[in-house]
Amino acid sequence: MSLDEWASKHFYLSAESSYVEQAWRPWPFQRAILACISNDDIRAVDFRKSARVGYTKMILAAIGYFAHHKRRNQALWQPTDDDRDEFVKTELDPMLRDVKAMREVFPAYLARHKDNTLQAKKFLGSMSHFRGGKAAKSYRRISVDVVYLDELDAFDADVEKEGAPDVLAGKRIEGATFPKMVTGSTPKLKGFSLIEAREMQADARYDYHVHCPHCDGHHAITWGGKDEPHGFKWTGRDAESARHLCPHCGALITQAEYLAVWERGFWYGDDGSTIEHDGVFRNAAGERVLPPRHIAFRVWTAYSPAASWADIVKEFLAAYDKAQEGDDSKLKAFRNTTLGETWEGEIERTDAEELKHRAEPFRLAVVPWGCLLLLASCDTQDNRVEVSVWGFGRGSEMWTIDHQFFFGNTQEDEVWDRVLTYLVETRFPHVSGTELKIAASAVDSGGHSTHRVYEFARVNARHKVFAVKGRPTGERNIRDGASQVDIDWRGKRRKKGVTLWWVGTNLVKDLLHGRLEVEKPGPGYVHLSRDLSDEWFRQFAGEARATRKTQFGSQTRWVAQRKRLEAKDCAVYAIWLEHHMELRRRPEAWWDALEEQVQPRNLSLFAMADGPPDMAQETDSTPASAGLLLGAQPTQEASGLLAREAPPAAEPVAARPRQPAQRRVIRSSYLKRR
Incomplete structure (x- = not known):
């Protein structure tokens, strides 16, 4: 029996927590959510919601279902102990009293007994724990099958410096045969929302779609906007005229028309898959498929028959009027609790199209x-x-050089062998005629291949391969410390292990954002190649910076606007390498020596300005240390240089004689900045 079926048969709305005391009949959009919560193939269900959509009732039904029907151990966390006490007294205890089926598995019903407390309820064959989420100790010493986090965004993001609450709760189900995590929340501030972060991590995200009564096209109920071709529309300040604009045929739909067709609705995923009322998943072609392990639902007040569309518009108009007077608190509450959306507040973002527009016509895999x-x-x-390869010059000037994909199971050696070959053996031609190899590499150890990355970094330390991991909150520096990690790979443990380097990701992203605002090539400028794909630009611009004011000052955090951000993450780790190698502290003499080897000083000035000459002469004045660090390798010595024609009415410029080592020639690419 699914949770949807169990709730329809047994669940009851108690007088203490409902407008009407009666047997419960799930709303159409609730049925698939209930079915997914009880589906053992689905490990995590997230629910970004507004008020008045019945989330608490669904959680209560799930607690009763898993205790009565599946006899599984459970744990539920509320943001605080007081929230826990109120939930148990006003929601859980009335449910245990009024749902008669629960008396079959709850011997301590109405008894003053250790098996019936605010912290725990002992059922036949299972135990349910109820805790506040403020203290780290609340997440210890329990092993359960199902965990719930109610109002996740009201929790501390880092519980007593031991980790995020969903991560700590997830540890309690790691040994379960059928682990299940259910999280739900009204979202709060953009960039600091835990439920939005979980939603972004889900395998698929779903909105409830209904059929238009005029054209039969399906669409989600959306708030839209004044100039949007969908969503809520009304006349002037007449809230009673509120209608929903169909994005397909442009018809205006009343709430009564919506309620007449909502039984035919279904959940539609951002990957084209669908979920029917009974929890059956189908792909974009309509074929029945297995469900993802982690799914997220999004629903807001307009879907609920308990709220009228006219009242929603009235609430918005009142909040808008206050915002015009300088008080945006009501508008923030409207966005969070009615629309079920995060409040952006002060936010900065980079536009992918703008980045693409500023890209330059230099080729990838050739060093400018x-x-x-x-x-x-x-x-x-x-x-x-x-793998992304970034180039660096004087003054932290950056270039995109290459971006490669190495497909394969990252738990196996084969893919890592190909990565190592690329990192160690690839020689990139420089426009001067020399060649460069990769000086150092940083490998992200997050995800499911952590120990494989540790091993890769350990055995390739001589090639300057570093295992890194981002520290998204509480960082103090871009180079945010290091820790020694034991290796447990293929049954082996190593006493010394490998060094894991921590990256202050928000600080790096702040720095990168600042560099992207540099408008002219020179120190700090970021050069992007036009050869990069549209997806690369979308990933690189896929985050926004949100600022929250707290009693301790302003906090800034970068938040994902899309699921895939590999291009941005790679840039972050490259900048960490720049700081780890202390390139910004290198003296001018060090850069002079490096430049002498990579870009020999006896090249034609005009040849340098226009592009790569055919060949370059090797110099003997560069210190060996610079060559070892950079791996620059001059090509075959040439007998002369090809000269570029000068502007009209000028004679061709001949190859310049080699300059004495103590005199430095200013390169053409630096003329504008000195």
Whole structure:
């Protein structure tokens, strides 16, 4: 029996927590959610919601179902102990009293007994724990099958510096045969929302779609906007005229018309899959498929028959009027509790189209003039490793050099062998005629291949391969420390292990954002190649910076606007490498020596300005240390240089004689900045 079926048969709305005391009949959009909660193939169900959509009742029904029907141990966390006490007294205890089926498995019903407390309820064959989420100790010493986190965004993001509450709660189900995590919340501030972060991590995200009574096209009920071709529309300030605009045929739908067709609705995923009322999943072609392990639902007040569309518009108009007077508190509450959306507040973002527009016509895999050192960063996924190569020059000037995909199971050696070959053996031609190899590499150890990354970094330490991990909150520096990690790979443990380097990701992203605002090539400028894909630009611009004011000052955090961000993550780790190698502290003499090897000083000035000459002469004045660090390798010595024609009415410029080592020639790419 599914949870939907069990609730329809047994569940009851108690007088203490409902407008009407009666047997419960789930609303159409609730049925699939209930079915997914009881589906053992689904490990995590997230629910970003507004008020008045019945989430608490669904959680109560699930607690009763798993105790009565499946006899599984459970744990529920509320944001505080007081919230827990109120939930048990006003919601849970009345449910245990009024749902008669629960008396079959709850011997301590109405008894003053240790098996019936605010902290725990002992059922026949199972135990349910109820705790507040403020203290780290509340997440210890229990092993259960099902966990719930109610109003997740009201929890502390880092519980007593031991981790996020959903991560701590998830540890309690790691040994379960059929682990299940259910989280739900009204979202709060953009960039600081735990439920939105979980939603972004889900395998698929679903909105409830209904059929238009005029054209039969299906669409979600949306708030829209004044100039949007969908969503709520009304005349002037007449809230009673509120209608929903169909995005397909442009018809205006009343709430009565919506309620007449909502039984035919279904959940539609961002991947084209659908969920029917009974929890059956189908792909975009309509074929029945297995469900994802982690899914997220989004629903807001307009779907509920308990709220009228006219009242929603009235609430918005009142909040809008206050915002015009400088008080945006009501508008914030409207967005959070009615629309079920995060409040953005002060937010900054980079537009992908703007980045693409500023991209330059230089080829990938060829090192441009002024770029003197190559650093690689690797993002690890379950089925691939993505490698970005970034070039650096004087003054932290940056260039995109290459971006490669290495597909394969990242738990196996084969894919890592190909990555190592690329990192160690690839030689990138420089426009001056020399070649550069990758000087150092950073590999992300997050995800499911953590120990494999540790091993890869350990055995390739001589190639300057570093295992890194982002520290998304509480960081103090871009280089945010290091820790020694034991290796447990293929049954082996190593006493010394490998060094795991922590990256202050928000600080790096702040720095990168600042560099992207530099408008002219030179120190701090980020050069992007037009050869990069549209998806690369979308990933690179896929985050926004949100600022929250607290009693301790302003907090800034970068938040994902899309699921895939590999290009941005790789750039972050490349900048960490730049700081780890202390490139910004290198003296001018060090850069001069490096430039002498990579870009020999006896090249034609006009040849340097226009592009790569055919060949370059090797110099003997560069310290060996710079060559070892950079791996620059001059090509075959040439007998002369090809000269570029000068502007009209000028004679061709001949190859310049080699300059004495003590005199430095200013390169053409630096003329504008000095």
